[in-house]
Amino acid sequence: MLLPTLRTVAGCGWRLAGRGPQQSRQTPLRQWILQRGQNTVVTETGAARAPTAVTVPNAATNRIVGRWLVGCSGLVLGAVVLGGVTRLTESGLSMVDWHLVKEMKPPRTQEEWEAEFSKYQQFPEFKIMNHDMTLTEFKFIFYMEWGHRMWGRLVGLAYILPTMYFWKKGYFNRSMKTRVLGLCGFVFFQGLLGWYMVKSGLEEKPESYDVPRVSQYRLASHLGSALLLYGASLWMGLTLMLPENKLPDTRRLLQLRRFAKGTGALVFLTALSGAFVAGLDAGLVYNSFPKMGEYWIPDDLLAFSPALKNVFENPTTVQFDHRVLAIGSLAAITGLYLFSRRVHLPRRAKIAISCLTAMAYTQVALGISTLLLYVPTPLAATHQSGSVALLTFAIWVLAELRKVAK
Numbered sequence: 001m002l003l004p005t006l007r008t009v010a011g012c013g014w015r016l017a018g019r020g021p022q023q024s025r026q027t028p029l030r031q032w033i034l035q036r037g038q039n040t041v042v043t044e045t046g047a048a049r050a051p052t053a054v055t056v057p058n059a060a061t062n063r064i065v066g067r068w069l070v071g072c073s074g075l076v077l078g079a080v081v082l083g084g085v086t087r088l089t090e091s092g093l094s095m096v097d098w099h100l101v102k103e104m105k106p107p108r109t110q111e112e113w114e115a116e117f118s119k120y121q122q123f124p125e126f127k128i129m130n131h132d133m134t135l136t137e138f139k140f141i142f143y144m145e146w147g148h149r150m151w152g153r154l155v156g157l158a159y160i161l162p163t164m165y166f167w168k169k170g171y172f173n174r175s176m177k178t179r180v181l182g183l184c185g186f187v188f189f190q191g192l193l194g195w196y197m198v199k200s201g202l203e204e205k206p207e208s209y210d211v212p213r214v215s216q217y218r219l220a221s222h223l224g225s226a227l228l229l230y231g232a233s234l235w236m237g238l239t240l241m242l243p244e245n246k247l248p249d250t251r252r253l254l255q256l257r258r259f260a261k262g263t264g265a266l267v268f269l270t271a272l273s274g275a276f277v278a279g280l281d282a283g284l285v286y287n288s289f290p291k292m293g294e295y296w297i298p299d300d301l302l303a304f305s306p307a308l309k310n311v312f313e314n315p316t317t318v319q320f321d322h323r324v325l326a327i328g329s330l331a332a333i334t335g336l337y338l339f340s341r342r343v344h345l346p347r348r349a350k351i352a353i354s355c356l357t358a359m360a361y362t363q364v365a366l367g368i369s370t371l372l373l374y375v376p377t378p379l380a381a382t383h384q385s386g387s388v389a390l391l392t393f394a395i396w397v398l399a400e401l402r403k404v405a406k
Contacts, residue, residue, distance in 0.1 A: 056170040065171055066240030068162050072183075073233035075155045077388055080226050082148045084384040087278060088377045091144035092214065093125045096202055098195040104153070106146050116142065123202050124212040152194065156187050179236060186229050190222070197222045216279025216312065223275040227268060230388065231395055238399040245346045245400060252343045257401050259339060263332045264394040270325040271387040277322050278384075282315035283375045289368050292320065326367060329390075333360040336397075349400035356393035363390050 057065070086092050096119050097103065107113045117138050120126055126133065163180050166172060172180060197218035205212075247253055277283055286292040301317050304310045310317040337357040340350070366383040373379060 057173055057176070061169075061171045062240045065166060065176070066237045068166070069233045069237030070241065071237075072155070072158050073230050073237060075151075075158050076226060076230040076233065077392075079148070079151050079155055080223070080230065080388055081381070081385045082151055083223075083226070084278075085377075085381050086144050086148045087219075088380055089141065089144055090125075090129075091141035092148075092198060093123065093201045093212065094120060094138065094141040094145045095149070095198075096120060096123055098198070103146070104150065106143070113139065124204060125201065129211055149194075152191055156191065159184050159187050179232075183229065183233060186225070186232075190225050190229060193218070193222050193225055211281075213279065213281075216276050219279040220272060220275035224272050227271060227388070227391065231268070231391060234392065234395050235399060238396065239402065242348075242399060244402075245349060247345070247401075249403070250343075253401075256336075256339060256343050257403070259332075259336055260394075260397050260401055263329070263336050264391075264398055266325070266329050266332055267391055267394045270322070270329045271391055273318070273322045273325050274384065274387055276312060276318045280313070280315045280318055282319040282322070283371060283380070285315045285319055287371055287374050289371055292316070292323075326364060330360050330364050333357055346400070349397070352393065352396045352400050356390070356397055359386070359390050359393050362386065 095103065107116050113135060117135055120138060120142075130137075163184055167177070167180075197214050200215035200218050201212055286298065290296075292298045298316050298320065300314070301320060302310050302314075303316070304314050311321065312318070333356055337353055340353045345353075363383070363386040366379065366386050370376070370379045370383045
């Protein structure tokens with residue numbers, strides 16, 4: 001037995017230490033023996049076993065971090081949905097200032113509300129479109145925008161405060177530290193980009209008599225960065241939470257994985273094109289399907305010069321492009337589903353692909369209904385939320401099909 005032997009040797013060491021100065025010089029050996037004795041774990045049967053050290057991060061801490069990141073992605077989803085409703089109710093230009101802390105407290109007294117309303121009256125949206133607005137109506141659009149901005153601050157706190165805690169506890173490895181810092185920086189950038197977008201709708205444009213609206217370029221940038229933040233957080237969270245599917249790298253699986261990546265990119269691009277539709281109110285141009293008016297290809301598709309300008313500024317072209325991308329996404333997802341039936345996949349991966357397919361058909365039905373009914377706010381908000389839900393299922397599919405690091 002190892003334990004009695006250690007005790008015997010350790011006892012000899014104690015006796016040698018008491019014999020005189022010469023024997024007491026063997027201190028390193030005695031310390032090593034004592035340390036080995038202290039680090040030995042004795043089981044119920046008396047056998048000695050080396051201790052199992054608990055390292056951080058580990059599987060348990062990874063699951064905790066994964067749940068946190070998925071929760072953060074849910075908050076970002078809420079911000080995207082709330083931002084869409086804010087735009088649909090034309091509330092986004094009601095707050096004409098931006099202060100990180102000061103604006104967290106909304107007006108309370110009658111005097112404060114009148115002062116805020118007076119500031120709003122100095123900008124184009126009131127002068128051109130809302131010149132007969134009452135204070136009560138202003139309060140509604142103000143609270144919509146205020147709620148969106150406060151939700152954004154909540155998102156920032158949800159990223160930054162747990163990051164500090166998990167960092168201190170040692171839950172991040174070096175790679176995770178870099179990625180988490182990137183997410184926190186992206187949240188800050190997203191806030192600045194949101195104000196930069198709002199400023200474009202507050203500018204005086206004497207040469208234009210159109211309804212004041214934010215720049216569709218800045219709107220697309222704001223939405224696109226939010227979707228990137230959402231997708232990155234969800235991807236990182238799912239890969240930390242979900243057990244890895246140890247799939248053999250067959251030729252069909254490699255093809256399916258590439259197919260899924262291309263489909264996910266197409267879904268993202270389709271959602272981003274929806275920002276241009278929203279920014280130009282292009283959903284009100286042709287309210288028929290499958291044709292646009294009486295034509296499959298409208299004659300004003302290239303009305304602007306140069307031709308490239310039509311892609312981003314011509315409402316007809318923007319709606320046409322969104323239709324083509326949506327149909328392309330539906331076809332790609334359908335093809336992905338059919339191809340996946342020929343590949344041996346785990347049950348969870350099959351469920352993810354089936355959910356993606358069902359959501360794609362639901363999203364197309366929502367889009368067509370929104371178009372035919374002249375973009376009612378509740379249905380349009382549901383359609384915008386559906387685009388994020390579709391992106392969610394695409395990321396889930398990619399997480400299930402990811403290649404396992406060897």
